[in-house]
Amino acid sequence: MKREINLSLGPRKDNTLAKRITLYSSIIFSIVVCITLGILSYRLFLSNQLSNLTGDEEVLQAQLNSIKEQRDKFVVVKERLGEAKRILGRRLNITGKFDNVEALIPSQASLETFNGTEEEVELRVESENLGSLSQLINEKIAELANDKKQGVQKIEMKSFLLNPITKKYTVVFSVTYK
Amino acid sequence: MEKELRAVYKKYKQQLLPITLLFASFFIIFRVALPQWSEISEVQRQIDKKEQTVEDLQNSLSLLQSTPVAIIDRNFEVATTALPPQKDVALMFTMLNSAANKANVELQGFNLRVGDIFDTENEVKGERSIDGIPYLNVTIQAEGDNENLKAFAENLYQSLPLVELTKVSIDRGLGSYDVNFFFKPFESIPANFINKIQSLTPEETTLLQQLEGWMPSGI
Numbered sequence: 218m219k220r221e222i223n224l225s226l227g228p229r230k231d232n233t234l235a236k237r238i239t240l241y242s243s244i245i246f247s248i249v250v251c252i253t254l255g256i257l258s259y260r261l262f263l264s265n266q267l268s269n270l271t272g273d274e275e276v277l278q279a280q281l282n283s284i285k286e287q288r289d290k291f292v293v294v295k296e297r298l299g300e301a302k303r304i305l306g307r308r309l310n311i312t313g314k315f316d317n318v319e320a321l322i323p324s325q326a327s328l329e330t331f332n333g334t335e336e337e338v339e340l341r342v343e344s345e346n347l348g349s350l351s352q353l354i355n356e357k358i359a360e361l362a363n364d365k366k367q368g369v370q371k372i373e374m375k376s377f378l379l380n381p382i383t384k385k386y387t388v389v390f391s392v393t394y395k
Numbered sequence: 396m397e398k399e400l401r402a403v404y405k406k407y408k409q410q411l412l413p414i415t416l417l418f419a420s421f422f423i424i425f426r427v428a429l430p431q432w433s434e435i436s437e438v439q440r441q442i443d444k445k446e447q448t449v450e451d452l453q454n455s456l457s458l459l460q461s462t463p464v465a466i467i468d469r470n471f472e473v474a475t476t477a478l479p480p481q482k483d484v485a486l487m488f489t490m491l492n493s494a495a496n497k498a499n500v501e502l503q504g505f506n507l508r509v510g511d512i513f514d515t516e517n518e519v520k521g522e523r524s525i526d527g528i529p530y531l532n533v534t535i536q537a538e539g540d541n542e543n544l545k546a547f548a549e550n551l552y553q554s555l556p557l558v559e560l561t562k563v564s565i566d567r568g569l570g571s572y573d574v575n576f577f578f579k580p581f582e583s584i585p586a587n588f589i590n591k592i593q594s595l596t597p598e599e600t601t602l603l604q605q606l607e608g609w610m611p612s613g614i
Contacts, residue, residue, distance in 0.1 A: 239412050242412070243416055252428060253424075257431060267445060274448055281459070289584065301557060305602075308560075311548070311560050311563045312545060334561065
């Protein structure tokens with residue numbers, strides 16, 4: 218009796234694709250691990266660098282603290298020079314106004330009284346010579362009024378009188394600035 | 396149960412390894428690599444800032460070590476005479492006397508209100524200031540020639556402490572002056588100023604020399 222014996226092991230399974238997938242995934246995994254190790258190494262390097270810089274900073278701070286007094290004085294000087302510059306730049310210039318109006322006074326007259334603030338100046342001028350006062354009123358004061366650099370807003374003559382005892386003429390006028 | 400698991404394993408064992416490797420790759424990327432990468436930029440930023448701080452400290456230290464102590468002390472004296480740290484009546488009086496002597500006028504008197512000397516609430520009330528700089532207002536009387544009285548006013552502007560004249564009255568040999576004496580209390584210095592000390596600019600050096608020329612005699 219003949220029996221058919223099938224010695225075939227079955228169709229040969231093709232596992233090339235599976236091997237390829239395994240290979241590729243291994244490669245990907247290796248690349249990822251390498252890159253990650255690289256990142257971690259760099260991170261460690263930077264942490265070390267930061268730590269060294271922190272140490273340097275502490276050493277320098279300690280050295281600066283050992284000369285704290287000089288350091289603080291230096292800072293105070295810089296700070297106060299800045300404030301001094303601000304003050305000098307904005308100080309009111311009342312004596313400058315004094316000089317400007319004094320320059321108007323004719324030689325035969327004298328400035329007897331000066332009252333000045335930032336906004337207004339009041340002068341009292343005396344002279345025996347009426348002509349010089351007339352020149353002051355008609356010419357000099359007009360020059361002052363026309364000089365835009367002076368910033369004059371108003372000039373007012375408050376009084377003009379003759380002292381019967383001293384025989385001197387007195388004129389009082391005020392200059393108001395913008 | 397075990398037999399079933401063995402059967403599943405045998406069936407899928409060829410796919411198991413790549414799946415595990417891919418899963419591990421994703422895990423490493425998202426849980427390790429990317430967080431570390433974002434931290435790197437933060438650490439780099441800290442390093443840059445730290446390097447700048449170290450450089451500033453080195454420059455500050457070398458500046459201080461190269462400047463003689465005597466010069467620092469003298470500059471400090473000039474700066475704190477120009478703007479005293481408190482209302483220094485003695486210094487003001489020294490300055491007024493010096494300016495009066497130079498102008499050849501005689502001081503008749505001065506009137507000032509120092510303000511609170513003690514306060515249980517530990518704060519100064521109503522301290523006047525201009526642009527944030529406190530001042531003490533003083534009224535001064537002087538006697539002399541009109542021209543000298545004017546010169547006295549000019550001398551005040553070339554003296555220390557720094558002042559500002561708000562009113563000048565000169566009337567036949569008698570002068571009256573409204574003067575603000577500036578002062579500036581010491582304040583705590585911010586850390587960024589302490590770490591980054593810079594040398595005086597040429598402008599500041601010129602100003603310092605100018606102020607030194609205005610120092611009251613005897614100081």
